[in-house]
Amino acid sequence: MKKIATPEYDIKEKLKCHATALATAAKEVVAPLSVTTQYPRERRKWPDCFRGYILFDPERCISCFECSFVCPANAIWMKEAKSGRYYPTLDYGKCIFCHFCIDSCPGGALKTTKIHDVSYTTMDEMFTDTEEMIAPPEIIREDEGYVEYEIDRDDLTLKRTKGQDNLIVDVAPSQGVPMVSVCVDSGSCIACKICEKVCESGAVSWALDDVKDVIRMAIDSETCTGCGLCVKECSMQILRLVRK
Amino acid sequence: MLGLPVINNLIALLLWESFFVLIIMPGFAVLGTLLLILPWIERKMVGRMQWRVGPREISPRTRGIIQLLADSLRFLFQEVIIHKDAHKRYFLQFPFLYFIPVLLPLLFINAGTAGSPLVPIVSDYGLQLMVALICLMPVFILGLGWASNNRFAFIGTVREAFLYFAYEIPFIVAVFAMVVMYGTSNSVGVVDAQAGGLWGIILNPIAALTFFIAALMATARLPFDIPEADQEVSFGPFVEFSGIAFGLAYVMGYEKMYVLSALMTMLFLGGGSGPMIPGLGEVSYLIWFVLKTLIVMIVVVNLRGVYPRYRLDQGMKIGWNAMLILALVAVAWSLVIGAII
């Protein structure tokens, strides 16, 4: 059996350790490094993947409800717009900033920003309507510069740059994994044609099967964008999204 | 002045040497100023060691120097809560009573130099009296902890008691070594014996080291802040104090540190000896004395940024083992060196 014991130092080594500790402290007092960002007078430059306030682009939304399904905090509630389409609203009182919604959005309608300092006076205010999610919120910016942390081997330095960091992230919306909708049980299809109605890209078509005298639905895998609308709406729940 | 006889008398009283030394410098006035500034110095320097900034937001242009003033105002206006299990009378009295053993040693501190002593009370038993008063301080902390009637306070108090015995004996022996060395326990004689730059720290560095470590333990500074350890017993004996009572408890440690640093300056750093500053006369000795004391205090507070805390058993081991041996060696050293000189 191996026994683990504290390392034994002789008196010479101990004195050396004390001297090194005191010398390091003295050095830091004279010429200290610093890791403090003087927020709000300066901001830290966050990476583009920072999980901050969420912006919404209605042009890209296909009303797939994916965001509200995936949200672990139940913060997204779909609201019917005048056009009859459903768009997400977001309750920041519940949101835990996991950004699952952004990752799951097939159309790239949701996107992150580096804004993390929005304040509200009431809980009701934290409920953010679809319209309010389109433009970035109004924040007071006192920062005159931004700070970047640079780590070289074992030391860390702050690099200060004058000017304001752009808090709106300019990333191309994710293309996601190309998916396509397929029917897994065509025998159960009742030909309600809902999928054809909801499909925005016209990928679903139908034809009369003369032999059996039934209507057969078909999904064109080339035109299907894999948005999943039909999967959600299918009365018999026999459609599935699979990788293209 | 203004034809008022009282003012003349007042000024005469203030400038009366013994009174000036006790009340103004290095006595109460300087102590009060240091109490306001030292925690700031401590927080700033330890902050720099740890790559932080330290106090800043209150008056950023002066780098937050009035932080402690703001803190004291907060202490002043906070409610003092006395919980119902506390021994109310002692709970409130001890923080005030504590000032007696802390401030009385200042009566015997000699801030002058060889030939021109600046001491409020000259006594042949000055050192003994100071040591006795300093050894009285932990009793009040034990009282505080007992009156708090709180489990953390009890644990902290017992730790304080353990540590008290561990450092007290080496502390007294170290002072004794210097008494042997100088051949006197009169604070005037002690400073006179260090004339010509032959300071106690050169004559007997072992005693100086022992005294310094004992001072660290006595003031419960890191690495020996075992009784107060805020992460373990959340400020130990002071855990129940709030408002102005906590403010008093908070400055207690610093007052004690001031007294011990002043004693260290007198015993080992030649008192107020230093080059005369032209035009100031004897006040220049006082300035040197306060400067040396301040340097000792800064070293003491800055160890906080260097060392982690010892466990209680390790602290006791250091006290009963290494320090006691060091103190005894210091006495032997004093006997040998004293014989040579």
Ligand code: SF4
């Ligand atoms: S970030 Fe997470 S918690 Fe917030 S709305 Fe999106 S999915 Fe929900």
Ligand code: SF4
């Ligand atoms: S996941 Fe994207 S596309 Fe689907 S409803 Fe939400 S925002 Fe619209």
